[in-house]
Amino acid sequence: EAAVTQSPRNKVAVTGGKVTLSCNQTNNHNNMYWYRQDTGHGLRLIHYSYGAGSTEKGDIPDGYKASRPSQENFSLILELATPSQTSVYFCASGDPPGLGVYAEQFFGPGTRLTVL
Amino acid sequence: GDSVTQTEGLVTLTEGLPVMLNCTYQSTYSPFLFWYVQHLNEAPKLLLKSFTDNKRPEHQGFHATLHKSSSSFHLQKSSAQLSDSALYYCALSAGNSAGNKLTFGIGTRVLVRP
Numbered sequence: 001e002a003a004v005t006q007s008p009r010n011k012v013a014v015t016g017g018k019v020t021l022s023c024n025q026t027n028n029h030n031n032m033y034w035y036r037q038d039t040g041h042g043l044r045l046i047h048y049s050y051g052a053g054s055t056e057k058g059d060i061p062d063g064y065k066a067s068r069p070s071q072e073n074f075s076l077i078l079e080l081a082t083p084s085q086t087s088v089y090f091c092a093s094g095d096p097p098g099l100g101v102y103a104e105q106f107f108g109p110g111t112r113l114t115v116l
Numbered sequence: 117g118d119s120v121t122q123t124e125g126l127v128t129l130t131e132g133l134p135v136m137l138n139c140t141y142q143s144t145y146s147p148f149l150f151w152y153v154q155h156l157n158e159a160p161k162l163l164l165k166s167f168t169d170n171k172r173p174e175h176q177g178f179h180a181t182l183h184k185s186s187s188s189f190h191l192q193k194s195s196a197q198l199s200d201s202a203l204y205y206c207a208l209s210a211g212n213s214a215g216n217k218l219t220f221g222i223g224t225r226v227l228v229r230p
Contacts, residue, residue: 042223
């Protein structure tokens with residue numbers, strides 16, 4: 001079974017502060033993803049990565065940065081947190097698609113972030 | 117761009133009755149379709165995914181059929197159980213997506229009552 005962990009699980013931050021959310025996966029998957037989940041919007045992709053050293057912008061990257069220092073770790077960074085970034089954040093990992101096959105993504109337990 | 121539409125925000129039904137969740141999509145390329153399920157305070161996890169050879173995927177009593185002519189991938193179950201209460205997401209991965217990126221719908225919450 002895929003194993004994706006996130007830390008912290010809950011975080012309260014102040015407006016303008018810096019927040020770092022961490023994700024670790026032990027599946028040796030090449031691809032990793034950061035999503036935020038909001039009622040009425042579903043899961044939206046913020047950043048993703050093809051492997052160590054790579055980061056790519058997703059659909060809603062503004063206000064977020066990402067870092068992939070190793071195969072196992074993928075961080076999401078909010079340099080100047082705002083109340084609009086209050087949300088639940090999910091990390092996921094998965095293999096790149098094979099010939100005619102699209103692999104599933106495995107999600108971590110989520111981080112609930114509140115920005116006051 | 118790619119998009120997924122789930123028309124029901126909340127579906128409430130009685131245990132033992134059938135359930136169908138609607139999912140339609142738009143994509144420039146021939147996409148793969150997925151259903152993910154998220155139980156309360158848990159992570160989303162894969163429930164079903166479409167096949168390339170038109171087989172009908174089934175899991176835990178749920179099944180879905182990809183209809184390319186109508187761009188739909190509706191989720192069905194003949195008899196709902198209390199444990200089926202959860203949030204269900206339809207998602208697609210476009211045929212050109214090297215990163216295997218997923219585009220999700222807004223989700224349908226299912227509440228099964230005794």
